[in-house]
Amino acid sequence: MSINILLSIIVTSLATYISRFLGVLSSVRIKETSKIFRWFNCLAYATLAALIARTIIFPVGALSDASYLSRILVVLLSLGIFFVTKKNFVYPTVFSAVAMSLINNYF
Amino acid sequence: MIKKELFFKGFKSILKPDSPAIALGCCFIAIGALLKNIGFNIQESIFSTMLIYALPGSLVMAESILVGASLLSIFIAVWFVNARLYPMAVSLFPLMMDEKQPKWKYYLSCHFIAVSAWLIMKSNYETIEKKDRVDFWIGIGSATWSVAVVSTILGFYLSDYLNKDMLMGLAILNPIYFTCMLVGAMKTIQVSLSVILGGILGPFFYFFSPEWSILLGGLIAGSISYLIGEKNVN
Numbered sequence: 001m002s003i004n005i006l007l008s009i010i011v012t013s014l015a016t017y018i019s020r021f022l023g024v025l026s027s028v029r030i031k032e033t034s035k036i037f038r039w040f041n042c043l044a045y046a047t048l049a050a051l052i053a054r055t056i057i058f059p060v061g062a063l064s065d066a067s068y069l070s071r072i073l074v075v076l077l078s079l080g081i082f083f084v085t086k087k088n089f090v091y092p093t094v095f096s097a098v099a100m101s102l103i104n105n106y107f
Numbered sequence: 108m109i110k111k112e113l114f115f116k117g118f119k120s121i122l123k124p125d126s127p128a129i130a131l132g133c134c135f136i137a138i139g140a141l142l143k144n145i146g147f148n149i150q151e152s153i154f155s156t157m158l159i160y161a162l163p164g165s166l167v168m169a170e171s172i173l174v175g176a177s178l179l180s181i182f183i184a185v186w187f188v189n190a191r192l193y194p195m196a197v198s199l200f201p202l203m204m205d206e207k208q209p210k211w212k213y214y215l216s217c218h219f220i221a222v223s224a225w226l227i228m229k230s231n232y233e234t235i236e237k238k239d240r241v242d243f244w245i246g247i248g249s250a251t252w253s254v255a256v257v258s259t260i261l262g263f264y265l266s267d268y269l270n271k272d273m274l275m276g277l278a279i280l281n282p283i284y285f286t287c288m289l290v291g292a293m294k295t296i297q298v299s300l301s302v303i304l305g306g307i308l309g310p311f312f313y314f315f316s317p318e319w320s321i322l323l324g325g326l327i328a329g330s331i332s333y334l335i336g337e338k339n340v341n
Contacts, residue, residue: 005147005151008172008181009151009154009155012164015164015185015186015189016189021217023217023220026197027201028204030197038333040197040198041298042297043333044195045301045302046305046332047191047321047326048195049304049328050310050320050325051163052309056282056286058310059278075286089291090125090129093130093280098276099276100278105272
């Protein structure tokens with residue numbers, strides 16, 4: 001293994017573990033019925049939504065080559081399928097991958 | 108030690124038809140392919156998924172290596188992008204804290220905190236007694252973590268056969284899955300508002316600061332939703 005890649009992996013994993021570990025340390029003194037717990041619950045859901053929206057609107061990696069319109073179209077159609085199938089998670093997910101590949105292949 | 112039946116109950120939860128295993132697997136197939144393309148060997152790819160096990164962190168690391176960033180800047184960038192794991196831990200671990208359980212279980216199993224395992228635990232914890240929840244959680248975490256590692260290996264070896272359109276399909280799968288999961292979790296005012304406002308403010312703040320956008324968007328959207336929700340309940 002090259003030293004640089006190995007060091008990058010270790011540094012990345014430490015930077016990731018810190019937030020998880022500090023979260024557990026803080027959890028010891030927080031009750032699940034407390035206000036601070038409810039606040040953190042909101043923060044967690046909002047941060048996840050922010051991350052996912054950003055991934056779709058300002059993507060990095062493979063998705064950045066797909067057009068803005070195709071990404072929005074796939075999201076809207078997938079959400080439509082999600083509601084039509086009574087909130088099934090698998091159909092919209094599988095659909096999105098196929099639709100994305102096809103749209104970018106043919107348009 | 109760990110109660111086996113609870114562990115396996117958690118482990119098996121990824122076999123349910125609506126489990127995130129497929130979406131999670133596809134993402135890590137994409138990561139495996141990406142790591143190979145930027146010059147990782149198979150050992151390094153496996154090692155990185157095992158130790159990091161957080162998708163945005165791996166992406167940031169890959170980008171940073173490509174542009175030749177320093178270790179310090181990798182550390183700070185990854186810390187920022189994965190800081191969401193802190194509120195995720197604080198909104199999950201109080202649900203499974205039990206004085207009789209040894210502390211090491213919590214310190215080790217916090218490594219499993221990631222969107223997929225977190226969402227499974229959030230929607231299932233009420234069915235498990237509080238004292239047993241950490242064992243159940245370790246089961247879920249081990250399962251999602253194994254899926255991630257196996258998929259990275261698959262992605263690494265499949266990368267020669269995947270074209271650009273297929274990688275694009277794999278890349279959209281994960282955000283779509285999590286969007287559906289978040290929309291499905293919108294059952295209270297607080298959670299619904301958090302998801303909607305977070306989805307708007309995250310990209311909005313990107314125009315001002317790409318690095319801070321997720322944390323700022325999450326903090327502001329979450330706090331507003333919390334305050335509105337508390338007011339409505341009272």
